[in-house]
Amino acid sequence: MTLYNSKNITESFAAVKWDDGKLILLDQRILPREIIYLDYDSASAVADAIKDMIVRGAPAIGIAAAYAVVLAARSAYQAASDNWRDVIEAELKILSDSRPTAVNLNWAIAEMRKAFESIEGEPEPVLLEMAIRIHDEDIAANHEMGRLGAELINSGSQVVTHCNAGALATGGYGTALGVIRTAHTNGLIEKVYSSETRPWMQGARLTSWELQQDNIPVNLVIDSAVSALMKSGDINWLIVGSDRIAANGDVANKVGTYSHAISAKYHGVKVMVVAPFSTVDMRIQSGDDIPIEYRNTTEITDFNGICVAPNDIEAINPAFDVTPAKLVDVIVTEKGIVQDPDAEKMLALFG
Numbered sequence: 001m002t003l004y005n006s007k008n009i010t011e012s013f014a015a016v017k018w019d020d021g022k023l024i025l026l027d028q029r030i031l032p033r034e035i036i037y038l039d040y041d042s043a044s045a046v047a048d049a050i051k052d053m054i055v056r057g058a059p060a061i062g063i064a065a066a067y068a069v070v071l072a073a074r075s076a077y078q079a080a081s082d083n084w085r086d087v088i089e090a091e092l093k094i095l096s097d098s099r100p101t102a103v104n105l106n107w108a109i110a111e112m113r114k115a116f117e118s119i120e121g122e123p124e125p126v127l128l129e130m131a132i133r134i135h136d137e138d139i140a141a142n143h144e145m146g147r148l149g150a151e152l153i154n155s156g157s158q159v160v161t162h163c164n165a166g167a168l169a170t171g172g173y174g175t176a177l178g179v180i181r182t183a184h185t186n187g188l189i190e191k192v193y194s195s196e197t198r199p200w201m202q203g204a205r206l207t208s209w210e211l212q213q214d215n216i217p218v219n220l221v222i223d224s225a226v227s228a229l230m231k232s233g234d235i236n237w238l239i240v241g242s243d244r245i246a247a248n249g250d251v252a253n254k255v256g257t258y259s260h261a262i263s264a265k266y267h268g269v270k271v272m273v274v275a276p277f278s279t280v281d282m283r284i285q286s287g288d289d290i291p292i293e294y295r296n297t298t299e300i301t302d303f304n305g306i307c308v309a310p311n312d313i314e315a316i317n318p319a320f321d322v323t324p325a326k327l328v329d330v331i332v333t334e335k336g337i338v339q340d341p342d343a344e345k346m347l348a349l350f351g
Contacts, residue, residue: 013213015060015168016067016135018128023067025055028168032209043072043091047098050105053200057169058243058279059138062104066131068095069112073123084123085116100291101252101320103244103281108134138171141276141334142178149179149239149274149332153188157236160193160226163254164206165241165274175241175274177210179332184216192218193235195226197254199299199317226260230267238264242275249325249341250287258321261328270329277333280350285343287322295319 017024022039023046030036038054040046046068049055055064072091076084092113096106112130119126153159159180166177174181183189192211197203204220211218221229229235238260244252251257251273264271284290297315301307309315331338338345 013167014172015055015057016063016171018067018132018135023064023071025049025064026168027054028056028206029053031168031205040068041071042075043068044094046071047095050095050098056202057164057241058102058104059142059170059175059276060168061099061102062108062278063131063135063138063171065095065105065108066112066134067128069109070124070127070131073127077123081122099293101243101293104276104278107278135171138276139173142170142173142175143182144334145175145274145276145332146173146178146182148334148337149272149330150183150186150188152272152330152332152337153179153183153237155188156190157183157188158191158193158234159189159237159239160195160221160229160235160260160269161207162195162203162223162226162238162240162257162260163197164202164210166207166210168206168210169241174210175276176239176272177207179239179272179274180211180216181214184214190217192216193221193226193229194218195221195223195256195260197256198223202254223256227263227267230263230269233267235264235267235269237270237272239272239274242273242279243320244284244290245273245275245280245331245346246284246287246290247282247346248286248343249328249331249338249346250290251323251325251328251331252287252290252292252320253323255318255321258323258327261323265327271323271327272330272332273323273328274332277335277350280333280346282346282350287324290320290322292321293319 015026022041024037024039027036072088076087080087166174194203194207242251242253261271295317297317301309325341331341
């Protein structure tokens, strides 16, 4: 594994790159202190990077998975050119299991798999072309979502966002932050509040940093202060991304989204969920059926490697929660907008 350490932020902003036959990922665990890229040449190593949150955010995970399929196919073809389709399955299983909640992971694998039967000879060129297309289409989708979502925002708005749904979580530009970027460019957003997003602090480390790069006014706020902030009456929107959206409009997103949405509903703040069509899982009828990933409890008992809780404390660490559709005012995708989502409206647009 090679380290790429760049001092130039503008050249180091992409979360996922393909270069010289390798997948290159920005190590998001150490942002914003350092900007370091790691390169990968096997699908199993990419699976570890996904589990370890070197790359995170549902769309970016899907893109990384698409490139990982290219690496898996290369390895399988080198091992057994005549039956590489069988050999590849072991690595694809490891990749598929790396994070259970984000539907984009298995969506991307399924998209790549569609080409398997038609490939003659070496699979890498065909699959690389598909992975690049998935990457490019995600960026285009982000810009379209940014345009659609920004049209719903009034001039002078102040918004809250949770976790990170920006360029770092996608192929580029962002979902929730794509809307915020577009709205700010159009002179509609006055200020953004980024909630810290315990325990990995994606809001503090990543969202705040991203918005600063674009000179968008941002204030950092602790998660438990969001309700009081909304009570002030100055907040117009809660704008978030999603890792999976069920057929009835229930939304799985980074843990804490549900409590922010409850606060928003109580205080008359509108809730916008921004996610690509690949995040919509019409096979799952409601949020009750979405698998929730539970992570190592040391993420909440320890801080910077130092235990800050009693040694024998029992802890739970869900990475996601589910916000019911009735708390969501609008879902924005590149295919269109669903106002006040329910199963009928979701089926009309995505069925």
